[in-house]
Amino acid sequence: MAQSPLAARSLGLKLLAVGFIVILLAVPLLFVSILSWERAGRADEVRAEVGEAYGGPQLVRGPFLVLPVQIETPVEIREDGQTRTEIRRSTEHIILSADQLQVDIAQASTLRRRAIYDVPVFDAAIQMEGRFALPPLGNLTPQYGTIDWSGAEIVFAISDLRGIGEDLVFETGMGQRLRFEPQTVFDRLSPHAVIDSNNAGDAQAGRWQGVAAGLDRLAPEAGFDFTASLQLSGADLLLVAASGRETQVSLQSDWPHPSFLGAYLPQTRDISDGGHAASWQVPYLARGVPGVWRQSQFDIRNVDRTAFGVRLFSPADGYTNVGRSLKYAIFFIGFLMLMFFLIEAATRDRIHAAQYLLIGVTQVIFYLLLLAFSEHMATFTAYLTASAATITLTALYAAAAFKNRTKGMAVFGVLSVIYAMQYALVLLEDYALLMGAVLAFLAMAITMYVTRRLDWYALGPATAKT
Numbered sequence: 001m002a003q004s005p006l007a008a009r010s011l012g013l014k015l016l017a018v019g020f021i022v023i024l025l026a027v028p029l030l031f032v033s034i035l036s037w038e039r040a041g042r043a044d045e046v047r048a049e050v051g052e053a054y055g056g057p058q059l060v061r062g063p064f065l066v067l068p069v070q071i072e073t074p075v076e077i078r079e080d081g082q083t084r085t086e087i088r089r090s091t092e093h094i095i096l097s098a099d100q101l102q103v104d105i106a107q108a109s110t111l112r113r114r115a116i117y118d119v120p121v122f123d124a125a126i127q128m129e130g131r132f133a134l135p136p137l138g139n140l141t142p143q144y145g146t147i148d149w150s151g152a153e154i155v156f157a158i159s160d161l162r163g164i165g166e167d168l169v170f171e172t173g174m175g176q177r178l179r180f181e182p183q184t185v186f187d188r189l190s191p192h193a194v195i196d197s198n199n200a201g202d203a204q205a206g207r208w209q210g211v212a213a214g215l216d217r218l219a220p221e222a223g224f225d226f227t228a229s230l231q232l233s234g235a236d237l238l239l240v241a242a243s244g245r246e247t248q249v250s251l252q253s254d255w256p257h258p259s260f261l262g263a264y265l266p267q268t269r270d271i272s273d274g275g276h277a278a279s280w281q282v283p284y285l286a287r288g289v290p291g292v293w294r295q296s297q298f299d300i301r302n303v304d305r306t307a308f309g310v311r312l313f314s315p316a317d318g319y320t321n322v323g324r325s326l327k328y329a330i331f332f333i334g335f336l337m338l339m340f341f342l343i344e345a346a347t348r349d350r351i352h353a354a355q356y357l358l359i360g361v362t363q364v365i366f367y368l369l370l371l372a373f374s375e376h377m378a379t380f381t382a383y384l385t386a387s388a389a390t391i392t393l394t395a396l397y398a399a400a401a402f403k404n405r406t407k408g409m410a411v412f413g414v415l416s417v418i419y420a421m422q423y424a425l426v427l428l429e430d431y432a433l434l435m436g437a438v439l440a441f442l443a444m445a446i447t448m449y450v451t452r453r454l455d456w457y458a459l460g461p462a463t464a465k466t
Contacts, residue, residue, distance in 0.1 A: 014353070029326065058234035064096065066155050071145040098131060107124045129225075154170060180212065187208060249280045249282075260310050287306050318373075318375065345450060394415055
């Protein structure tokens with residue numbers, strides 16, 4: 001008896017239906033992705049709130065020696081046919097970097113918890129030493145300008161003054177111990193501005209919060225040594241600007257997961273379970289900032305471009321791994337659905353399109369479980385728990401759908417391999433594309449091998465012609 005046209009095309013139509021279901025499942029996956037993005041954003045907000053109260057990300061600049069220059073410019077003014085000369089006064093600043101600057105940082109980290117989120121914060125003991133040289137400054141002094149040596153200041157700036165735990169201590173080789181006050185003239189400057197004596201301006205300098213101290217008994221062209229110490233707290237990020245002509249920085253920390261970043265990477269580093277150590281050396285030419293300059297020619301805040309340091313990276317943050325898993329979700333769901341189709345193609349057992357949909361939705365729920373578990377446990381534990389539940393449920397359902405326990409066990413084994421490959425793909429971020437491409441090729445190769453003798457116009461394997 002001849003087969004109906006619909007029956008003759010059942011496997012081909014089933015394959016199209018399975019493909020449509022996989023595409024349809026992209027919609028709930030999109031909602032899970034949006035939820036993951038929203039939860040990650042909430043976590044970032046909490047970290048920012050806790051970190052802000054603790055000082056937030058910190059960038060340390062300085063010390064700089066700042067010399068005010070009083071400029072008295074004669075200006076001829078014509079009025080009623082007469083000419084008179086008027087003196088217009090303004091202030092410029094000459095800024096000097098230390099010739100040598102050595103910075104030693106001992107960083108102690110802790111975790112602050114709010115709700116379900118952990119926020120890494122730190123307390124840093126910063127020790128500095130170096131030397132200021134005073135070269136001849138005649139070529140930098142503006143016309144009609146005179147350096148006011150009595151107004152010389154030492155200037156530091158950090159991102160948030162609330163992070164200072166103890167008063168900044170600065171001692172010179174001349175026996176002076178300076179007393180710092182908040183606010184510097186640069187806190188209000190717009191880039192490349194020269195302060196006019198009648199209008200200081202109030203332009204905001206962003207996260208530049210400075211402190212300054214007057215320096216007495218400073219003689220022209222007389223250099224001096226200095227030492228400084230600062231207790232600074234913050235969260236997430238600690239950076240140091242290359243504030244000296246020659247800058248050396250050493251860092252000791254108890255945080256075992258550093259992420260080095262900035263304009264320069266450390267020359268040496270040592271990372272262990274007990275913490276990390278690193279050192280940087282920035283020579284003068286690599287810094288790209290002049291050793292002595294006028295503020296009107298080069299904004300002091302441009303030293304931020306030389307900043308480098310370390311971020312307290314948290315590997316327990318599962319949102320990144322969940323987001324990476326979701327990127328490959330449709331691929332693995334398609335791979336799983338293809339497995340069920342191949343079982344149909346190789347045997348006479350059949351499952352309905354609605355059952356394919358239920359199996360697919362179960363895999364989508366896996367990513368929702370992974371997101372929820374990642375907020376309360378380590379990434380590996382969350383992935384193991386969510387995948388074990390999903391694999392077990394799918395295998396039991398497959399055994400019931402095929403009415404065969406052996407096939408259910410086979411589904412359990414194949415699913416275990418698929419989820420193990422997915423976890424490896426998440427971990428091997430740099431090789432994810434290569435691994436994904438190879439897996440896609442293998443999936444097609446297996447499909448072609450299983451269906452190589454299949455007559456797509458019949459219900460099962462083609463019978464040999466006599």
